[in-house]
Amino acid sequence: MQKLEKLFEPIYIGKLKLKNRIVMVPTDTSSASAYGEVTERMLLFHEQVAKGGTGFIIVGASTPDSATGKPTVTATVVDDDSFIPSLNELAEVMKENGAKCAVQIQHPGRQAATPPFAQVAPSDIVTQQPGSAGHERVYGGRRMYKIARALTIEEIYDLIEKFSEAAWRVQQAGFDAVELHGAHGYLIAQFMSPATNQRTDRFGGSLVNRMRFPLEIIARIKEKCGEDFPVLVRYSADEFVPGGRGIEESKKVARMFQDAGVAALDISAGTFDSPWPCMDPIYYPEGWRVYLAEEIKKVVDIPVITAGTIRDPRFAERVLREGRADLIGLSRQFLADPEWAKKAREGRFDDIRKCISCLVGCWQESLLAKTRCRCAINPVMGNEKKFLYLKKAEKSREVMIIGGGPGGMEAARVCALRGHKVTLFEKEDELGGQLRLCCMVPGKEKIRWILDWLRIQIDKLGVEVHLEEEIVPETVKSLNPEVVIVATGAGVLNPDIPGIVEEKTLPFTDVLRCTRRSCKWWPRKREVREVDVGEKVVVWGGGFAAADTAELLASRGKKVTVITEFPEFLPDMEPITRETQIFRLTGREVPGLKNKPYKYKVEILTGLKVTKRVKEGVVVMDKNWEERIIPADSLIIAIRNTEEMDAEGSLAHSLRNIVPEMYLIGDCTEITTPGGHFNIKNAIYHGHRVGHLI
Ligand SMILES: Cc1cc2nc3c(=O)[nH]c(=O)nc-3n(C[C@H](O)[C@H](O)[C@H](O)COP(=O)(O)OP(=O)(O)OC[C@H]3O[C@@H](n4cnc5c(N)ncnc54)[C@H](O)[C@@H]3O)c2cc1C
Ligand SMILES: Cc1cc2nc3c(=O)[nH]c(=O)nc-3n(C[C@H](O)[C@H](O)[C@H](O)COP(=O)(O)O)c2cc1C
Incomplete structure (x- = not known):
């Protein structure tokens, strides 16, 4: 077992001793009450992270002045003494379980998410970058970036006072430290950045003036809370916006914070004008932001935290050993697995459920949809009251699961944990379902990470797995199980249009299926055989399957056109991921990934109906009923068929009168989780829930 000595070495932040170098960086779990008080859900989640062995937990954004803006509708509030008792409960639950803790204080300024939005900022300018993460759409048509009113000098001093009062409350509540949120384009960052601060008074212009706001807050906190109460600052070492701050100025900023007595720097990236590097979607490689912390570390003596897509403890250990940062920050990873630190310490690397950076549960279906923070691959997160305590079943039953996709595997895992005798049948020669295709x-x-995790877990739990066995009603009859779970997923639509049989037309599964042999993650080595699709390909569909098939074909040098009937491409996809994928497909650079040569030139055509397949290509009709031909050697159908799964003639339908107890889960059912879609989160949630029910 590889020893993670550095990760578990104690470290000081000012006079505060941490037992290890694992930090939960601020994560707004959108679970405070409507008024901003800590709730039971917040207590349960943070308790798990502390029990999981994390050294230092920084509670997510808490506002010092809710009257002028909250970052999210259910962020915690610290603008009044009445919030101290509930914060105290939160501090206590973490400290009792061995973690040190802090609260991040954040004022959103022009990035407020609560009405009346964007009230105040350093300057009354709109600098929204064209093509930013589509907040207008996801915030229900409300513009997130209204022109904020520029603060007066009196108001600035009033806010400085409010920040320091908030820090004092954090200290009173029993926290060990406080962090100022100077990252991601929020109010402090707006003052610090030349892109958003165009003031000409003592709070704008030169770097010294732009830094006056945070530095005066720090000075005032020190007066109120004493020199020994550690103040950390989080800021984006590269904002990735035109005219914003880059790494060189960020190094000067680091020294200024150090001189002001800041105890540690928490290095992040991006702003909401450039959200990709800030909420790094699936495409960003492990630890891609470490280079920023490394640059900052070169110019200061105080500890530097690095965060952003760090998932593997061995990678974290390497970063520390190489002296590139002093502490490792994780956010989404704790949503996926609050026991990360404990498992890392015990060398149980395979048991860590690594966050796949899909942003679906924690961002799309929570903060953006204004519901609550959940996790696509860990259904317990956000559902602690329902799922945290897994009881053994009163009676062990024989459970037959049909379908080895994420839904079926999660159901198998939870049923086995509860003591049932589980048999899982999969018609393919590998487990994974559609995930095998998309990874x-x-x-x-x-995506491979969650697939492997599920596979390893069900193996350890002794689930009996039968591969290459397609289940038909007769098999179920003969096996006579007590409970059947149907998790057979969705098929591919077989559209009834002229020419489809005569001219080359393939389901997307044929294209992706062949590629799996070539993937380095695939455990078995088999022959690689690509289907011949010619040079010009039309992919028909507007979701995950279409986008991924197009990307794969483009990476092979094909000329690809994607056609969808919808007015928008990838309408259900999490917006930051969606934009990143569209940038990749169309050959636009993704901030922070600029070294990767994305040269694809996929054409994306929306609002078109496919009417015919002809020899020269595909005939499409627009909303004015005008037809034209898109040249193509092949047409790839990438539309999933979820409608026929439970219909007459389907497996589920035929089993209705055969089995005493049956459940349908995942993509093969019309039911999605509230606000959800046909995706990994939905399938895993269903599987988990059904496991609790049986
Ligand atoms: C290309 C692509 C990319 C995607 N990307 C994403 C993404 O980035 N994020 C996301 O959240 N979702 C993504 N999805 C969607 C996601 O993969 C599915 O929503 C999810 O896999 C559904 O899980 P499931 O367990 O319900 O069904 P499936 O994954 O479809 O698994 C069903 C399994 O049942 C088996 N089966 C069917 N009939 C039988 C039978 N009679 N007997 C035995 N076995 C049977 C099938 O072989 C299959 O293995 C993507 C899908 C595709 C196709
Ligand atoms: C749901 C969610 C809430 C977040 N809340 C905060 C926050 O309150 N303050 C903050 O500085 N960063 C916040 N972040 C950013 C994370 O701290 C972190 O920098 C980012 O998610 C990348 O790290 P990761 O890959 O470990 O998740 C949040 C991220 C997510 C996904």
């Missing part, structure tokens, strides 16, 4: 696409290799 083969360039950039989506992380």
